Amino acid sequence: xxxHAPHAPPHRHPSPLDRLDPRGRIVAAxxxxxxxxxxxxxxxxxxxxxxxxxxxLLARVSWRxxxxxxxxxxxxxxxxxxxxxxxxxxxxxxxxxxxxxxxEGLAVAARIALKANAIILAMAVLMGTxxxxxxxxxxxxxxxxxxxxxxxxxxxxxxxxxxxxxxxLRAAMKVRGFRPRISRHTYRSFGYLVxxxxxxxxxxxxxxxxxxxxxxFRGRFFLLDHFAxxxxxxxxxxxxxxxxxxxxxxxxxx
Amino acid sequence: MSDCLVSLxxxxxxxxxxxxxxxxxxxxxxxxxxxxxxxxxxxxKTTLLALVVGLVRxxxxxxxxxxxxxxxxxxxxxxxxxxxxxxxxxxxxLFCPTVAEDVAFGPLNFGVPREEVRQIVARSLESLGxxxxxxxxxxxLSGGEKRLVSxxxxxxxxxxxxxxxxxxxxxxxxxxxxxxEVLAGLPQAMLIVSHHRPLLRRLATRVVRLxxxxxxxxxxxx
Numbered sequence: 001x002x003x004h005a006p007h008a009p010p011h012r013h014p015s016p017l018d019r020l021d022p023r024g025r026i027v028a029a030x031x032x033x034x035x036x037x038x039x040x041x042x043x044x045x046x047x048x049x050x051x052x053x054x055x056x057l058l059a060r061v062s063w064r065x066x067x068x069x070x071x072x073x074x075x076x077x078x079x080x081x082x083x084x085x086x087x088x089x090x091x092x093x094x095x096x097x098x099x100x101x102x103x104e105g106l107a108v109a110a111r112i113a114l115k116a117n118a119i120i121l122a123m124a125v126l127m128g129t130x131x132x133x134x135x136x137x138x139x140x141x142x143x144x145x146x147x148x149x150x151x152x153x154x155x156x157x158x159x160x161x162x163x164x165x166x167x168x169l170r171a172a173m174k175v176r177g178f179r180p181r182i183s184r185h186t187y188r189s190f191g192y193l194v195x196x197x198x199x200x201x202x203x204x205x206x207x208x209x210x211x212x213x214x215x216x217f218r219g220r221f222f223l224l225d226h227f228a229x230x231x232x233x234x235x236x237x238x239x240x241x242x243x244x245x246x247x248x249x250x251x252x253x254x
Numbered sequence: 255m256s257d258c259l260v261s262l263x264x265x266x267x268x269x270x271x272x273x274x275x276x277x278x279x280x281x282x283x284x285x286x287x288x289x290x291x292x293x294x295x296x297x298x299k300t301t302l303l304a305l306v307v308g309l310v311r312x313x314x315x316x317x318x319x320x321x322x323x324x325x326x327x328x329x330x331x332x333x334x335x336x337x338x339x340x341x342x343x344x345x346x347x348l349f350c351p352t353v354a355e356d357v358a359f360g361p362l363n364f365g366v367p368r369e370e371v372r373q374i375v376a377r378s379l380e381s382l383g384x385x386x387x388x389x390x391x392x393x394x395l396s397g398g399e400k401r402l403v404s405x406x407x408x409x410x411x412x413x414x415x416x417x418x419x420x421x422x423x424x425x426x427x428x429x430x431x432x433x434x435e436v437l438a439g440l441p442q443a444m445l446i447v448s449h450h451r452p453l454l455r456r457l458a459t460r461v462v463r464l465x466x467x468x469x470x471x472x473x474x475x476x
Binding site for chain 2: 156216
């Protein structure tokens, strides 16, 4: 369930991206995704995919990390490429018994695959390489609701504590000979396990709140880090803008 | 007795009315004192610390901290700025993703300007031998490091009084020795909940025992 630390960035070497203002990266990724999502023409989508791949190259993201994100997506895309041409009516491209693959359907499916890959790749490069703490703080500076950001940051901090708690309870069950089967005893025991985790989490959250109150917490967070949009961010901003303009031109002025 | 840092008088407290935790508890802590607090499990030692900073309120009795009777949340907000409580489980105390942010949390809450906070963070960590820990991820620290960072988060608030809940529980000998030495070098008055005899012998100026909801002196037999 929680195999690796949730905040672990998917690359190891520091990339030029790390020095950029994270807010710029988030805005670029989001705007790019919206443009790609509404675009319909193939040239636009191909340009988008190439741009995302170029960003991945420039950011020196590890290819293994990128593939780990793209593989599950494309496994699903294979399904789309097979099923959508069957669904959409149009010029028949091929027939297999009673099944008819349409040209239009294939175009729709290909568009979906291109869009999905471009968006996921851009997100993986621009936002996936950020640690979650930075992401949370950047979102805060982009005026997202504080409650959502606190949820994100507390989840990152405590998911591992909960995982260890789960591991301890599970181990305690195992050493007393518990083996999951299809039986009422199993269901009840797992029910107790989940219930106990919930109770402990509530207790812990109360202790955390008490600890925060002891340090003067009154419902507002103050962040230590401030981001700055510096000269280093200008080339990135210009490049992002250029890509977006290129996409818009390819889509709407051809 | 307004020259006392803490003065509890006839304090009663119960989570469950059938089983009172504190029943007529009296305790005084004078400036410069380091009071060790022992007592059986579940005797209310942690509750007593929580009472001093107003995390729980007594059913009856008087809680006087820093020379004033404290009763309302506002009273205790001031107390919490001046008394540092070290929790038994550092995972309860360290909730920020990085060490620097966690140490900065208290001072930021009290409106200290950012530049000054950075200095406080550096100084607090340095004083505990944790220089360079600023960007470490809190939940990846070892048990001993977590305890010391927790202590740094408390010291960053420049408290006049330290309330320590089992400061060495769960630590190995080396980490334990380090925590004890660090505590011995601090100037603050302390109330130390612990069963660890070497720690009490090294730190406490006197030891009291909480049993049956009351405080009794414990002399000489550590």
